[in-house]
Amino acid sequence: MDFRFTEDQLTLAEGVRDYLEGTHGPEVLRRLDEQGARDPAIWQGLVEMGLPGLMVPEEQGGLGLGLVEAAMIAVECGRACLAEPLVDVAFVMAPWLAAKGETGSLAAIVAGEERPLPVHAINPWVADGEGEALRSVDPLRQLAVVPAKVSDDPHLLDLGALMSAAQLVGLADAMLVQATEYAKVRTQFGQPIGAFQAIKHQLASCAVAIEFAKPVLWRAAKALNDGVESAPVHVSHTKLAATDAAFLTAETAIQVHGAMGYTYEVDLHFWMKRTWALGGAWGDRAFHVARIDRAVIGDADREPTLAIGPDHTFA
Template sequence: MDFTFKEDQTMLVDSVRKFLMNEVSPELIRELWTRPSGRSRELWNLLAAQGLTGLSVPEAHGGMGLNDIDWVLIAQECGYHALPEPLLESAWTGAGLIAALPESDFRNQWLAKIADGSARIALAHPHSPLVADADQASLMLLSRGGKLYAVPPQLARLTAQPSVDPSRRLFTVNWERDERSCISSDADVLCAEAFNRGALASAAQLLGLTQRMLDLSIDYTAQRKQFGKPVGSYQAVKHHLADVAIKLEFARPVVYRAAHAMAHGAPFRAAHVSHAKIAAAEAAQLAARHGIQVHGAMGYTWELDLQIFMKMAWALDAAWGDRSFHLARTRAFVLESGAALGPGCTFEE
């Protein structure tokens, strides 16, 4: 099977890359860390103007109707540039959950609002109970007792929780259940799919973060000199960076496979997503650790941009299911009797 990205997919991600390169800088991220909201309405409006908030929304509601394969490259770019805005949580995970609801006025109205950027969606899941950007959301999607509820943030009590990444704003949510806000009695299925999509989004971002930390480390070791030679010319430093590059290249196809499984509703997509999250997180953790080492004592300092991407990688490692959860889910799939393993089972289409 030819599993290369199509020309329109690569053209789309090229335009997103240029946009993020111009609009999302380390200086902007540092400045947003000092704001009480941690967010930029101007940047969100620019994302909406680019059509990025409507990528998952069906064309009938003002979106582009793209799928998980289209998103995965864009999510990598969001990771590479450490985009602080909750684009993936709202426009990919949240929009996907609402689009899966039966036809209704609620569904149609909120999809249109997501597409034009006037609404942000926040989600919670039992394996990801802290709600990201709940204070900035137009609507929270919360499950309880097998039902899915649409809860405005002003009707809940939000308690901010600390994060290693200042760009990741997390909250615990306490709310009183009101059956009038119930939008589905099939929350388990809907939330399971949203959880897998959130974990896939995290994995794709971790690929981008790994690449950015590797690029920063390569640039630093090419400029930093010791005994009259760039430190990057020393064999030990080369080995550190090569280890990261290898780990990254092995993680990429795993994440792409998971995106394909999600887009086509493959029966074992949950296991593929967990495998992707593990592989991408391991690559990012190695990039952070070796990045600190090759930067020397400077690797820990606030002044270097490296710390921005390290902190986001550490935070995403635990987002949408921690490593122990995804290891357990992958292990259960691999050890199951008659598991579909091996090259012949990679793509069944």
Template sequence: MDFTITEDQATLTQGVRDYLAGVHGPELLRALDGGDSRRSADVWQGLVEMGLPGLLVPEAQGGLGLSLLDGVLIAAELGRAGVAEPLADTALVAAPLLAKAGGQDALLAAIIAGEAKVALQHPVNPWVADIDGASHILSAKDGALLLAERSDGAELLDSVDPLRRLYAPVAPTGVEVGTADTLIDHAALIAAAQLVGIADAMLSQATEYAKNRSQFGQPIGGFQAVKHHLASAVVKIEFAKPVIQRAAIALGEGNASASVHVSHAKIAATDAAWAMSETAIQVHGAMGYTYEVDLHFWMKRCWALAGAWGDRAFHLRRIDAAVIGGTLPIGPGHSFA
């Protein structure tokens, strides 16, 4: 399996990163945190103009027709920038599922144009995100995936992440468009990719602080203890990235063991982001956990996504069931099958 990022993928990723760096920095995050909607119409329109809502929609249906691997690369950039807009749920999870289901060309066209957003609901989450701004909702019920137009009246809940708008689950209804497993696999994969992007952002902030903060006459980044903490976190981050890429390829190709690879990716990404958040707090010292430090936006997103679409225990159970149950053969002869 080749994990080399192609020139086209690198160009796309860099373009999205540059755009988000220009419009979605800490200043915007603080402005959104102080507003009522926690959303920016200008940022959403910019994402639409870049064609991102149609990223994973086949060309025959008006989209860009890119792969799930491309999707996780963009999801990582959304995490890196701390994007509040529900692009990941609509464009990187709902859109490819609806395209695969067939018969949803009108809705897909509306998604591509930025006129429709899809909220996601599954029993593994005690909430549904961004249902207030959604036009439709994909719900898992009794193993099926149902699509319905969104109705009003959902109860707003609290979130550790001030920029996540969470609501109480609603009664699942609608037409069947797939299976519940496809929803949790795609959503968990995209959450994992965002977690790695979040970890990269926290690493950058901690490293920059370590370069500029001096103690005992030198930058604290020169001390071995700080270097070792950061290096340990970097290893976790870099080891998580190919695991996520493998899961994306396996899921995109419909591999029989894709769900196990997704669970592995979610665990690896969660562990990496969690370790990076702890390290970043330590590097920032007594300032690390305060609201005045921008780091807290990414830490809170990390904590929120760590438990979204299956926490660590949930995904460990899925891996255990596959390995112990024999559906995932292990050993040297199967490592690269």
């Protein structure tokens, strides 16, 4: 069994990463923070790359790709701390609408003319929605009060949780790079602080947590894409693993910066605040732990539904 990405998948992800690195750096985040969090030119650039149509079927003008490719791009969106709601529109709503057979708006999504946003009962807010505004810990998220009509569709929840996890992996990667680079130039006692074992060990722990979260993410994306019965459990697993990795990396990066990461003067705070925001989105820790517990251990009303152990890993 070959778990490696194809050359096309890697080329796609690298292309998006290169594009976002060139158009959505920290200076852009600061400009957006000061000027209203949105720039139509950024969205148009994403449309010209074809990203809103990534998961739209080819007959509706999209690329017809799957959740694994979408998760790879969502990681890059997290890495860039992308302000635009591309992930919610293209990787959550588009596949959900397609799965329900509601294809009427898909062509408009591909063209960037419509940006439907997911509204689910598990979230007490709409990300990037219009209406009564809510204050977010993340200055680049435009939250609004949940409208009266919301969905409780478990498939929508799984799509949202999966893509939040993917962004958290990208956020963690970016924060680890920022902390590592700072440790190379910040000196103490006549040498870079990165030379001290205490710093090395902390950063290494972050790297391990991130690398352990990645295969969990890819498994969940593949399982959900293929309609595997146990997919919701894998989604909960990746949400927990990605959140833990991102929170650990955020805390460590702050410590490496001598707590300056909390301040506006340090770019890190944008990634840190996005991590806090996504950590509680699409189900908090208690919710996802409970889903895994029910599947693996069972409860008073049901037997466990997911067999665990080496004999079942690739079942």
